[in-house]
Amino acid sequence: MCWEDQYWALTSSGQSIPLSPTQAPCRIRVYLDYERGRVEFFDADRFPSLCLQLTFTSPPAAECSPKYEFHSLGKEDQCKLKEVMQKESLYWLTDTDRKRLWEKRYYCHEQPGSLPLLLTSAPSWEWACLPDIYALLKQWTYMNHQDALGLLHATFPDQEVRRTAIHWIDSMSDAELLDYLPQLVQALKYECYLDSPLVRFLMKRAICDLRITPLLLLPVRYKPQLPALEFLNRGQ
Structure with a gap:
């Protein structure tokens, strides 16, 4: 927001935080890094001239x-x-x-x-x-593995919810994981960030069990039409 040649960032709670550009910017670039809890404001015409950096946590x-x-x-x-x-x-x-x-x-x-x-x-x-x-x-x-998979539905983009789901399914055996791997790969489409609990979980298991690696890559390469994740809500 600009008011009388002063620039402000407004938060959802209504708080106003002043920006301090060295020169009056024509355009302001906003950079959000959710995983690191950081918002940065740049003068878009003088990038990477930093106007303000804010940090936030859940x-x-x-x-x-x-x-x-x-x-x-x-x-x-x-x-x-x-x-x-x-x-x-x-x-x-x-x-x-x-x-x-x-x-x-x-x-x-x-x-x-x-x-x-x-x-x-x-x-x-x-x-x-x-x-x-x-x-x-x-x-x-504590939820069983099948029910916990329902928290990876597209309805739940919140990272805390998805992190909890991965915590509960982390003890899943490799044999059980192979059964659900196509749906888990499909759930990657619902991730908001590349560095997510689900990505880390699948990468870790693929490194530990080479049977998983080709099955993990195959759906990504050929993008088959997989059944919707909806059935995972009740473990069917």
Whole structure:
């Protein structure tokens, strides 16, 4: 933003940070490095003349995310919530389903496989809402490999969510990994950054097991039409 020959960077919280160019720029180039938590502003006509460098980090998880017993709900609420958690696709959720899931999120820990459905029901992924979402993610019951793969769906670009998914599937055996490798390669299309937890996971496993390497490269080279990742939400 320019005001009376002064330049400002505006944050989502409304904070104004002054830029300090040596000369009045005609164009400003913005460079974002999410993984390193850095935003830089350059005078585009005098590149690489740096106007300002900002650093940022992901918000920390909230200190507490309650866990309540599912059976402490009334019978009617239990039946309705269980019916929603048994849906096999994110796209089958209605607005009412999403509202019910999010309102009762602290009762869902006993059904670990419902996490993808629950996260897609979050009303907002704005910065201010992330601590509560991250606390829920941090304290969630360990998911099996098949259910954890659902968190690599295109619906979840958030790096903390995808990092948690890789943490849970990291113990997957090579034999099991070979079964899911085509879908994991397809999930690479949904990554926002080349240096991502999924890329690192696949590279590490390809180095450790040479059976994986050609199968990892083949889908990238020929780009076959693979089944959608939607079935991974429920491990089917």
